[in-house]
Amino acid sequence: MNLKGKSLLTLDDLSDEDFLGLIDLAQELKAKKQSGEKGDLLHRKNIAMIFEKSSTRTRCATSIAIAEEGGRAEYLSAQDIHLGKKESPADTARVLGRLFDGIMYRGFKQETADLLARYSGVPVWNGLTDESHPTQTLADLMTVKEHFGKLAGLKVVYVGDGRNNVANSLMLGCAKAGMNFVNCTPVELTPCDELVAHSKEIAEKNGGSVAVEHEPTAEVMRGAHVVTTDVWVSMGEEDKRDERIELLKPYQVNMEMMTATGNVDNDQVIFLHCLPAFHDKNTELTQYIGAMEVTNDVFEAPFSKVFDEAENRMHTIKAMLVASL
Ligand code: CP
Numbered sequence: 430m431n432l433k434g435k436s437l438l439t440l441d442d443l444s445d446e447d448f449l450g451l452i453d454l455a456q457e458l459k460a461k462k463q464s465g466e467k468g469d470l471l472h473r474k475n476i477a478m479i480f481e482k483s484s485t486r487t488r489c490a491t492s493i494a495i496a497e498e499g500g501r502a503e504y505l506s507a508q509d510i511h512l513g514k515k516e517s518p519a520d521t522a523r524v525l526g527r528l529f530d531g532i533m534y535r536g537f538k539q540e541t542a543d544l545l546a547r548y549s550g551v552p553v554w555n556g557l558t559d560e561s562h563p564t565q566t567l568a569d570l571m572t573v574k575e576h577f578g579k580l581a582g583l584k585v586v587y588v589g590d591g592r593n594n595v596a597n598s599l600m601l602g603c604a605k606a607g608m609n610f611v612n613c614t615p616v617e618l619t620p621c622d623e624l625v626a627h628s629k630e631i632a633e634k635n636g637g638s639v640a641v642e643h644e645p646t647a648e649v650m651r652g653a654h655v656v657t658t659d660v661w662v663s664m665g666e667e668d669k670r671d672e673r674i675e676l677l678k679p680y681q682v683n684m685e686m687m688t689a690t691g692n693v694d695n696d697q698v699i700f701l702h703c704l705p706a707f708h709d710k711n712t713e714l715t716q717y718i719g720a721m722e723v724t725n726d727v728f729e730a731p732f733s734k735v736f737d738e739a740e741n742r743m744h745t746i747k748a749m750l751v752a753s754l
């Protein structure tokens with residue numbers, strides 16, 4: 430694996446081997462941390478963290494990953510800097526590129542991530558845009574690999590908003606890993622044809638498959654090793670809340686769906702969610718309407734590995750930073 434100096438703007442920036450290599454490296458770094466060994470792989474590296482949207486996991490995972498390997502993180506929220514208001518992405522990028530060794534970017538447009546990479550001259554890592562969430566997929570598949578000891582040949586069913594950032598990156602990541610990926614989503618939220626065709630081509634080359642389905646039937650769920658979903662309303666789409674709730678109600682991941690996999694009793698299925706999740710009356714938003722994309726019993730079940738997945742954000746982001754720098 431040679432990712433030195435490289436950006437990760439979408440998973441297309443990684444060869445299939447490098448994608449799998451980063452998951453292996455993350456597992457090594459996790460074992461290293463657990464053994465108590467101290468890291469210095471980012472010694473004297475300064476990393477800017479531009480966050481235009483809220484974040485708990487990505488922000489904390491990045492800061493901790495940098496600190497644990499002896500580097501230094503500078504958090505820059507949209508309110509702190511001029512980006513997009515008084516200064517273009519190209520100018521901000523040229524300034525930050527003189528000062529920092531790399532930039533983690535979370536924001537709206539994929540184009541901004543591309544511009545930061547083009548003009549800064551240092552690696553830029555996509556910590557989520559409207560279109561993709563590549564570091565999430567690394568953590569998701571690391572969690573699957575920890576549980577099953579392998580990736581290729583496993584069936585992953587994503588149920589929900591099929592064209593959001595998490596779904597897009599997961600489709601491509603599963604294809605790279607030779608998995609059998611099913612995106613189960615309403616027709617209105619079908620992922621873009623070009624991305625589906627591209628992912629299918631990669632999956633088939635790797636002995637896997639990609640399919641889009643529109644009904645979460647028992648047949649679609651049967652044999653799934655991983656069932657996963659994401660919020661129905663992503664950051665920046667708040668005005669679509671009511672229509673999404675109506676559209677996605679039949680796609681709520683519940684115990685019946687999990688049971689339909691046929692893999693609950695033999696411990697051959699896990700549930701994943703990138704988080705944050707609306708699984709109960711646990712938030713300001715759901716206190717009146719209750720769970721949205723996943724029921725509480727599924728979220729809290731022994732087969733739910735969502736907190737392993739959240740922890741693995743740190744190990745995978747660390748692997749990516751270390752490999753690029
Ligand atoms: N999964 C994820 O990206 O979480 P945050 O929005 O908290 O970073």
Ligand code: NVA
Pocket residue numbers: 557593594595659660662663664703704705
């Ligand atoms: N699709 C979600 C992911 C959050 C981690 C969003 O963009 O809000």
